[in-house]
Amino acid sequence: MSDTSEVAAVAPAGEGTVRDYRPGYELVAERILEFIGESGLVPGDRLPTENDLAGRLGTSRAVVREAVKILSALGRVRAHKGRGLFVADDEGMLTASRWGGFFRPTDLDHIFMLFEFRRVQEMAAATLAATRATPADLRAIEVAVETCRHGFVHGQVEVFNQADEDFHVAVAGAARNSFLVAAVRDARRLQRQSSNFGLHDTLGPRSEVAVAEHAAIYEAIRDGRPEAAAAATAAHLDRTLEDYRQEIQRRVFG
Numbered sequence: 001m002s003d004t005s006e007v008a009a010v011a012p013a014g015e016g017t018v019r020d021y022r023p024g025y026e027l028v029a030e031r032i033l034e035f036i037g038e039s040g041l042v043p044g045d046r047l048p049t050e051n052d053l054a055g056r057l058g059t060s061r062a063v064v065r066e067a068v069k070i071l072s073a074l075g076r077v078r079a080h081k082g083r084g085l086f087v088a089d090d091e092g093m094l095t096a097s098r099w100g101g102f103f104r105p106t107d108l109d110h111i112f113m114l115f116e117f118r119r120v121q122e123m124a125a126a127t128l129a130a131t132r133a134t135p136a137d138l139r140a141i142e143v144a145v146e147t148c149r150h151g152f153v154h155g156q157v158e159v160f161n162q163a164d165e166d167f168h169v170a171v172a173g174a175a176r177n178s179f180l181v182a183a184v185r186d187a188r189r190l191q192r193q194s195s196n197f198g199l200h201d202t203l204g205p206r207s208e209v210a211v212a213e214h215a216a217i218y219e220a221i222r223d224g225r226p227e228a229a230a231a232a233t234a235a236h237l238d239r240t241l242e243d244y245r246q247e248i249q250r251r252v253f254g
Helices: 024-038 050-057 061-073 108-132 135-153 157-174 178-193 205-222 226-253
Strands: 007-010 020-023 077-080 084-087
Touching: 020 024, 024 050, 024 061, 024 135, 050 061, 061 077, 061 135, 061 157, 108 135, 108 157, 108 178, 108 205, 108 226, 135 157, 135 205, 157 178, 157 205, 205 226
Parallel strands: none
Antiparallel strands: 007 020, 077 084
16 A cells, blocks of 8 residues: 555455445554554553554555544544654543442433433534534544444444444544543443443344434534534434333333
8 A cells, every 4th residue: 555545445244245445544544453452552552653553564654644543533542742652541531430420321211311411412512523523533434434334234243333432432523622522432431331222232224224324424514514413413312212212112011
C-alpha cells in the first residue's frame, strides 16, 4: 500500500459471496488494534511511532497516519504532540462506578431511565456533531457504519457489536465535547450490564434496522443537518428501547 486511496480485499464469508473492498487505512486501523491486544498493551502505554508501525505492518506512514486519525476519533488511541502515540483510557472523564450506587441492571425502571438518559445525551451529541465534525470524525463514523453492515451481512456478531459501540462513541467524539463522550461511554457500559435479554447475542431483523438507522444518523451529520441528526438518533434509541420492551414482555409473559 502506498497511499490512503488504496483498497484491500476482505475475504468473503462463504462460497459465492461477492468480495468486499475496504480502504487500506481501515484494515491498518484493525491491525493496529490487533497489535495492541497481542502486545498486551493497556491504557497509558506508548505505541510505536508511525514509522515503526508502518514497518511492522508493511505499509506506508501515510496510511498509518490516516488509520491513527480514525482510531483517535474512536477514542482507541491518543496522539500527544511531542510525546507520541498512546493507548487511550476508554474510561473517559467519568466512570461507570460513579453510577453504581443507584443503578441496578435488573431493575426495569432503571433500564428505561438509562435509555431516557442515553436519548438526551446522544441527541445532543448528534446535533453538535452535525456542526463540528472534522473529516477524520466523519471517516470514523462512516467506518463504524460500514463495519456494522459488514458484521450483519456476514453474521459476525462480535464484529457487529464492536462496530455498534464504535459508532456511538465516534458520534459523541465528533461533538467535540469530552463530557459528552464520557457520558455516552458510561451509559453504554451500564447498558451492557443490563443486557440479560439476549438482544446482542444474535443478528436478525433488529440488527438490519440498526444498520439503516446508523446510516441515516451518519448522513445527517455528514450533510450538516443538526435537527435531522437529532431526530434520527431519537428514532434509533426509541426503537432500541421498544426492542427491549418486547423482549422483556415475551420472556415474562411468554
